[in-house]
Amino acid sequence: MLDMDESSTDGELLAAVADGSAVALEVLYRRHASWLVVRLARRCADPAVVDEVIQDTFVSVWKSAGRYTGQGDVAAWVWAIAIHRLVDAFRRRPPAAYPLDEFAPQLTTLESAEDRVLLGIEHGDLAGALGRLSPELRTVVQATVLDGLTTREAARLLGLPAGTVKTRMMRARRALRKELA
């Protein structure tokens, strides 16, 4: 087996993990754990739950590395596992409330320019359209469209009834369609 180190690509590391290399798993962990912790923390206020979800995620990576097809970014694949592990954690222990954050509104003008550069490339003026949605609709779009969760999973993540998620998604879709048409 090849030696796995910092210079290996994510794909090579994942292949080595599939062959049972714990060294490769650690390199992968050191490379990805930080941003996963940060991103999960935006969806879960309890650091203990975040730590648990990171554990579950890398145990899943260990068990299912062989299932990675080589298509798409490894980062996106790992994130898909992480967000589902978070939903699982909320299934075991529902969160108190999902943070509907509207931080630093005075920076909005500056930020919307940045948003357009990023989201504008792939999604038209999605950033602008998202910004004009109400916070309730926006969190639902983020959980379903951007985090790729099903209605039921999004409901669990957001602590809402599935029916509410479905209606809000319908309203959001209508609003976005009008905006992006």
Added chain:
Amino acid sequence: MTNEVWHLDGELAGRYADGRVTSVLATSVEQHLLRCETCRRLMQPSVRTDRLDHIWDEIVERVEAPGTSLLERLLHWCGVDEATARLVAVTPSLRGAWLTGTTVVLLLAFLAAQTAPQAMSAFLLLAPVLPAAGVALSFGPASDPAHEIVASTPHSAVHLLAVRTAVVVSSSFVPAALASPFLPGSAWAAMAWLAPALAMTVGTLALSTRLAPHVAASGLTILWASVVVQGFVRHHDPFFAATPSVQLASVAALVVSAAVLLVQRRDLAEVLRRVS
């Protein structure tokens, strides 16, 4: 706009990590992070090393724990590839609870059958239901920890489903088959659960191309229960399930289900990907 030239700087990375950005900007950052290793590395100062070390220690402990590896090794030994063996080993219905439940229920039916032939109804009722329920439980988003991984690979999904089904079904069939020789009545009557069990298992899979797996299994369970209970109530026959008409109907249902499954096997892959 041409290629993406925008990246995070240390200041924005810090603000994002601290939760001091609007959710729209956060969405932009998150979409970018998925594709940019340089910017992902900017998140490293935001999480303390001792916290990461602690999480890693826990991961090592869980990864190295033997746990389900006996089943994994057995499957691997039977020629199943390692990745599939791992995923099969995490099948919910294979966990101890399910297997214990199956064994206990069958044991009760078997003990009852020893003391009162009427209790054969209970055995013949339960033995076909358990493998079907096990199959329904062993896939579908509601119960499957590996679901999103399976769902991302439609081709191997069917392969995995086949292996899982084989394992689940044999885990329910084996105790029932072992109990059969000790049951009252003729050897044929004691094996009367086999054809309905196969029909219900394959039928659950076939119906799952159109319905949620647990709905399919529940529907077939109600149907089978009504047959057995009717036989007992109306004909006072605990061996009603063993009568030629019921057996022939089971075989017919099995053949139809198998044909449907063969034609619809593509849809079955879709079941694994189905959104609620």
